[in-house]
Amino acid sequence: MSKARVIVLSVVHQGLTKAEAARRYGVSWQGVHTLVTRYQHGGLDAVDPRSRRPEHNPRAAPEQIRTRIVELRTELTAAGLDAGPLTLASHLRAEGLHAPSTSTIRRILTAAGLIIAEPKKRPRSSLHRFAADQPNECWQSDFTHWPLADGTDTEILNWLDDHSRLLLSITAHHRVTGHDVINTFADTINTHGPPASTLTDNGSVYTSRFTGGRNGFEYLLATLGITQKNGHPNHPQTQGKIERFFHQTLKKWLTHQPRAANLAALQAQLDTFAQIYNEHRRHRALNDITPAAAYAATPKAFPRQQTPRPHFRIRLDHVDTGGKISLRRAGRMHHLGVGFRHRSAPVLILIDAAEVTVTHRTTGEILSKHTINPDRAYWRNNQREPGRWPGSQQ
Template sequence: MSKARVIVLSVVHQGLTKAEAARKFDVSWQWVHTLVTRYETGGLDALEPHSRRPHTSSTGTPEHVRTRIIALRQQLTTDGLDAGPVTIAWHLEQEHLPVPSTSTIRRILDAAGLITPQPKKRPKSSYRRFEADQPNETWQSDFTHWRLADGTDIEILNWLDDHSRLLLSCTAHHRVTGTDVITTFTTTTEAHGLPASTLTDNGLVYTARFRGSRNGFEYLLAALGIQQKNGHPYHPQTQGKIERFHQTLKRWLTNQTPAATIPELQTQLDRFRIIYNQHRPHRALGRLTPALAYAATIKAQPTPNSLSTHYRVRFDTVDRFGKLTLRRAGKLHHLGIGHEHAGNPVLILVDHTSATVTHLDTGEILSTHHIEPDKKYWRNQTKKPGRWPGSS
């Protein structure tokens, strides 16, 4: 029996006065009076020690913030986006609401029954992480599969900046070809500049080195002074960032209305690219969005080579007359390549003074042309002068 109960019983049942009980148990008269009053109000249970914790906390999470945390969790999950505590904290900050710690957000979600226990994962400390120090230092590329509403298999080709995770390009194709890789790459360089290096797997659309040769993409990178890096076969962890990105992309697509056509799917991918780059904080970036991380640091550049930094890249097919057309400064010019090259896919590199045409598959130089703005026809400088092709 507690000392408080003994004191009260000595007064109530043994007849001691409050002063006598205070002297006997070596406590103050005021304390005896408090105990007797508690007993008269709530019985013996009222004599147990009371918690000194305040009924409300001035530092607790406000109810409207708790409600918003739960709403954000549900909304982001429905949208197929990351809905973890870090992301929720970022959205609270954007809405100018008080931002609890991520552990507090997790407790709120857990109390609401919105967290499903996950199996233990390999500790992050066991991974060797590789990350570029600057934007454009390394671009990762890969493609993944998706299906249209009728079950048609589509391939989605992506380019991702290694440093900032900026989604540089995201395009849908019936089947990704080497030409698609080159076209999306050069289109992306026009918007973001040249990368210092690329990192891909060993697929034939990226490299032909295991066949003892080069493909068009490899020739293009070599011409621009860009280092090409390829992962080890059967080791997808080398391209871990873009592999994880594919999971994020597919999780979002799963929550969209299935696209019936490639243009419809491309519209969805364009919308996702904006969301991913500008409205989705990345945990590995300290809650920055990829767009902010990409803009925050000076860009890396490829190693300088003989090719002028002021260049144009074009892909075309030599016509049946052995010619190409090239628009420069608003004027259309004709390039004579040669009848023997009719139908060949080519890469055209144009700088201030010349245009060089190479075979897209072999890298063979087919022709070189001096830039002559006043002339409509630029002849092949690797051949002796002759008649205008097709003239009599």
């Protein structure tokens, strides 16, 4: 029995005065009087301690906001997207609604049974976040596995800008090869310009430094003056951004989609994801803006000893059986004389405003350089002395 009930019963049934009860139980006379009055109006249950919580909290989140928080959490989770308090607050602001504090949002989600208690995590303040200062200062790349509906394994190759987290390229392959890395990298450069550096693991599609020599990707980077950085073996934290992207963002979203029947269907899903990720998903590490907005907000970095070059683009091709390459520029077809002895060679073609450079894709050797002349259909190799066509002896 509670002390309050004992005090009341000593007055009501034992005949103690209120002053005597106050002295015996070490309370004030006013306190005894209050308890007896409650008893007279509501019985023993009325004398138990009452909550001091106010009946109304003017700072509590309105019911409309509480309902929308629960709806957003459900919608985003079902779509396989982030749905934490920070993300929900961002969505509320985007809808023109007042966003409560993240602690309030967390309490609302907990009350709705939408948050499962987890062990205490490492405090965010203890983490050291490293990010490039400019877009195109560093591109990260990696690939991961994903099964089709029939269980066939595929590999998804990504290029991610370190500064803005912009998903520069995402492509599906039966198996990622060195040619896929070069092709997607070249396509990405044609869209976004060349980066100052790349950061990857030590997979053979990225580097041959542990097996001797250079692979095609390394020759391409050297040709363009791009710094190549590789993480330490067995230390994926170096590529932390793209590791988190794969395992916590991309795969979470794909898990909530219908399993793709073939590679083309998977690529269509990846294209949809890229638009959502770049254009609509606000990132807490980017001051609550999208990767696309962060990428566009800052001047771009360029490879060392390079300045922005107008009309810069890259193309992959093979020298034809006559030792030439065909190149369309400004709506007109031109022919580049590379050399008969290089026929059928896989090449990288680097094109800027004034010159075209043709490099062997496997060895990195510069095969030819050509001055751009819009008025001529044939551009000769400037690395060779002009003269008669020597035929098969070239």
